[in-house]
Amino acid sequence: MRARPTLExxxxxxxxxxxxxxxxxxxxTRVAPQIRDAVNRAVEELGYVxxxxxxxxxxxxxxxxxxxxxxxxxRVFSDDPTFAGIIRGVSMEIEEAxxxxxxxxxxxxxGYQRVERYATNGHVDGVVIASMHGTDPLPGILARxxxxxxxSGRPTVxxxxxYVDMDxxxxxxxxxxxxxxxxxxxxxxxxxxxxxxxxxxxxxxxxAVLRDSDRRSIVAVGDFTRESGTSAMRQLLADDxxxxxxxxxxxMMALGAMPAxxxxxxxxxxxxxxxxxxxxPAASYTEPPLTTVRQPTVxxxxxxxxxVLDLEEKTQVMLPTELVVRESTAF
Amino acid sequence: MRARPTLExxxxxxxxxxxxxxxxxxxxTRVAPQIRDAVNRAVEELGYVxxxxxxxxxxxxxxxxxxxxxxxxxRVFSDDPTFAGIIRGVSMEIEEAxxxxxxxxxxxxxGYQRVERYATNGHVDGVVIASMHGTDPLPGILARxxxxxxxSGRPTVxxxxxYVDMDxxxxxxxxxxxxxxxxxxxxxxxxxxxxxxxxxxxxxxxxAVLRDSDRRSIVAVGDFTRESGTSAMRQLLADDxxxxxxxxxxxMMALGAMPAxxxxxxxxxxxxxxxxxxxxPAASYTEPPLTTVRQPTVxxxxxxxxxVLDLEEKTQVMLPTELVVRESTAF
DNA sequence: GGGGAGTGTGAGAGCGCTCTCTGGAAGAAT
DNA sequence: ATTCTTCCAGAGAGCGCTCTCACACTCCCC
Numbered sequence: 001m002r003a004r005p006t007l008e009x010x011x012x013x014x015x016x017x018x019x020x021x022x023x024x025x026x027x028x029t030r031v032a033p034q035i036r037d038a039v040n041r042a043v044e045e046l047g048y049v050x051x052x053x054x055x056x057x058x059x060x061x062x063x064x065x066x067x068x069x070x071x072x073x074x075r076v077f078s079d080d081p082t083f084a085g086i087i088r089g090v091s092m093e094i095e096e097a098x099x100x101x102x103x104x105x106x107x108x109x110x111g112y113q114r115v116e117r118y119a120t121n122g123h124v125d126g127v128v129i130a131s132m133h134g135t136d137p138l139p140g141i142l143a144r145x146x147x148x149x150x151x152s153g154r155p156t157v158x159x160x161x162x163y164v165d166m167d168x169x170x171x172x173x174x175x176x177x178x179x180x181x182x183x184x185x186x187x188x189x190x191x192x193x194x195x196x197x198x199x200x201x202x203x204x205x206x207x208a209v210l211r212d213s214d215r216r217s218i219v220a221v222g223d224f225t226r227e228s229g230t231s232a233m234r235q236l237l238a239d240d241x242x243x244x245x246x247x248x249x250x251x252m253m254a255l256g257a258m259p260a261x262x263x264x265x266x267x268x269x270x271x272x273x274x275x276x277x278x279x280x281p282a283a284s285y286t287e288p289p290l291t292t293v294r295q296p297t298v299x300x301x302x303x304x305x306x307x308v309l310d311l312e313e314k315t316q317v318m319l320p321t322e323l324v325v326r327e328s329t330a331f
Numbered sequence: 332m333r334a335r336p337t338l339e340x341x342x343x344x345x346x347x348x349x350x351x352x353x354x355x356x357x358x359x360t361r362v363a364p365q366i367r368d369a370v371n372r373a374v375e376e377l378g379y380v381x382x383x384x385x386x387x388x389x390x391x392x393x394x395x396x397x398x399x400x401x402x403x404x405x406r407v408f409s410d411d412p413t414f415a416g417i418i419r420g421v422s423m424e425i426e427e428a429x430x431x432x433x434x435x436x437x438x439x440x441x442g443y444q445r446v447e448r449y450a451t452n453g454h455v456d457g458v459v460i461a462s463m464h465g466t467d468p469l470p471g472i473l474a475r476x477x478x479x480x481x482x483s484g485r486p487t488v489x490x491x492x493x494y495v496d497m498d499x500x501x502x503x504x505x506x507x508x509x510x511x512x513x514x515x516x517x518x519x520x521x522x523x524x525x526x527x528x529x530x531x532x533x534x535x536x537x538x539a540v541l542r543d544s545d546r547r548s549i550v551a552v553g554d555f556t557r558e559s560g561t562s563a564m565r566q567l568l569a570d571d572x573x574x575x576x577x578x579x580x581x582x583m584m585a586l587g588a589m590p591a592x593x594x595x596x597x598x599x600x601x602x603x604x605x606x607x608x609x610x611x612p613a614a615s616y617t618e619p620p621l622t623t624v625r626q627p628t629v630x631x632x633x634x635x636x637x638x639v640l641d642l643e644e645k646t647q648v649m650l651p652t653e654l655v656v657r658e659s660t661a662f
Numbered sequence: 663g664g665g666g667a668g669t670g671t672g673a674g675a676g677c678g679c680t681c682t683c684t685g686g687a688a689g690a691a692t
Numbered sequence: 693a694t695t696c697t698t699c700c701a702g703a704g705a706g707c708g709c710t711c712t713c714a715c716a717c718t719c720c721c722c
Binding site for chain 4: 682
């Protein structure tokens with residue numbers, strides 16, 4: 001049991017040549033049925049599994065793809081279920097394609113070089129980058145080196161790189177319109193970092209709706225952390241005490257904004273309505289539960305994987321987002 | 332640039348044989364300094380990176396280890412930052428050892444066979460299993476097949492399998508003692524599932540402290556989900572309305588227990604003190620913030636990786652847990 | 663000064679597989 | 693019956709690397 005059987009052994013047992021055994025194992029149709037069966041039986045009996053290293057060596061394929069989380073993403077990894085969703089989605093699709101998923105969290109130092117070296121030397125067939133920042137140089141570098149690469153999130157500058165993005169702007173628009181439909185008049189926003197596409201698009205969506213209805217925007221910028229949500233909310237309240245609604249660019253900041261509102265004597269949703277973005281699990285546990293915009297993270301992972309495996313005809317995909325109405329925006 | 336250089340090329344450029352080039356690349360000391368420098372220069376100039384497949388083929392090592400999340404774990408993956416911590420820790424250590432991390436989320440069907448086939452055939456040098464259930468057959472199977480395997484969490488039945496565990500019992504004891512020190516008299520518990528070591532040990536810790544102080548235990552059992560925390564809390568209140576403290580076996584259930592207390596007219600911490608376990612991020616956002624027991628998840632990942640890489644002398648490790656006191660257990 | 667020990671380098675086999683190329687058998691066409 | 697085509701199986705090269713073994717050389721001791 002210790003020594004794993006080789007193709008040679010399988011061939012010998014089936015009474016054929018190694019070449020024929022290989023053909024059967026790789027599903028060639030040009031093999032006589034009875035021989036095919038004999039080989040399959042031998043494979044079964046011996047518990048043969050192809051040696052991936054030997055196969056890769058000759059095919060020059062690795063049958064594995066890398067999922068890279070650049071450093072900034074890694075830091076928030078623990079807090080943000082978005083990444084868990086992407087991992088699950090990618091994993092499902094990879095598994096279906098019978099390939100391996102190599103996870104790379106780029107460390108503090110030299111992470112890029114490591115990924116670059118690794119990926120440009122045929123160790124993987126493609127790279128999925130869960131990049132948060134549009135300025136990330138890695139996707140471009142890899143693409144230029146001829147490595148199939150797909151990004152989660154649209155690059156901030158127009159580019160031909162393949163990506164899968166969420167409809168951030170559309171989600172933001174729906175959220176803000178929802179606030180207007182609920183009769184809110186002074187709608188502020190806590191925006192995300194403006195070097196991330198999610199931050200940019202969500203702010204744009206907010207602005208577009210307000211502009212259409214001739215209202216002025218009231219904006220404070222956070223960095224997607226809870227603490228920044230708290231201080232942005234305080235600032236907003238100081239700037240304009242009459243605010244009766246706030247669209248927060250992610251749930252984490254919304255979680256930070258709510259205590260700030262409470263401390264300022266505002267009730268949610270009675271005095272101020274709050275909408276978040278992401279639909280993290282915690283959003284449904286807050287008091288009151290948070291209205292938010294849900295993102296299809298698992299689906300995103302699947303599409304990323306399919307795209308890098310070249311199973312997808314489109315190379316730039318936008319996934320829909322969905323408004324989830326809860327008590328934080330009740331009448 | 333397209334064709335990657337081979338060792339042969341490096342050797343030719345450095346004016347040595349392939350064997351010597353190989354020695355230098357693999358850090359053998361038995362090479363003359365000037366030759367070593369020449370080879371290193373050639374490596375640098377050519378941008379040479381060893382072909383892992385070729386190397387694996389001859390060394391019979393894969394230079395990669397698998398991190399397996401069995402199905403039940405995968406399901407809660409998104410909610411539980413414990414797994415994110417383990418991934419990060421494993422990843423750090425793997426990176427340091429210059430190996431690869433292959434992530435396997437075992438799918439709904441046939442996941443075990445897939446992992447088993449994959450791991451028993453030399454594709455990885457070892458397997459880390461983030462198993463939640465002590466009854467999981469996978470670790471035993473792999474160990475019997477001669478694959479180095481390490482589990483997160485002690486098996487429920489005594490075994491010689493290597494593991495890294497948290498001091499769940501100790502953490503629970505500290506939590507319950509803390510409640511007693513704060514003058515609480517009737518201390519109940521919401522226990523976790525009794526087929527998981529974390530559930531078992533935390534309940535045992537609770538019971539041990541109560542027994543020592545001659546109090547009776549008041550127990551409801553949940554399944555680590557938020558909803559189960561809510562219903563367990565209701566049941567506890569129905570069983571004994573005089574309860575003035577509850578030790579909840581994980582934060583998620585504690586998050587569910589708090590609204591149940593509020594609905595029953597109990598204030599936290601004034602009427603009932605609450606302690607959780609895990610220290611998930613949400614624990615510090617609750618109203619009031621939750622006293623809980625912190626687990627060193629990243630450290631756990633590191634130790635798991637070190638153990639499977641055989642860098643650790645001990646094969647059964649228990650990591651300390653730490654009580655984090657917040658407002659939910661104030662006087 | 664010759665034999666042994668020690669050290670550094672090269673030659674060459676071979677890891678397990680895929681894939682091209684060749685050969686032989688069988689069927690179709692002349 | 694002969695040739696041409698078609699089809700399937702086998703022989704063999706070679707992917708890029710490591711590692712054993714043999715060999716050449718230097719150094720030292722008797």
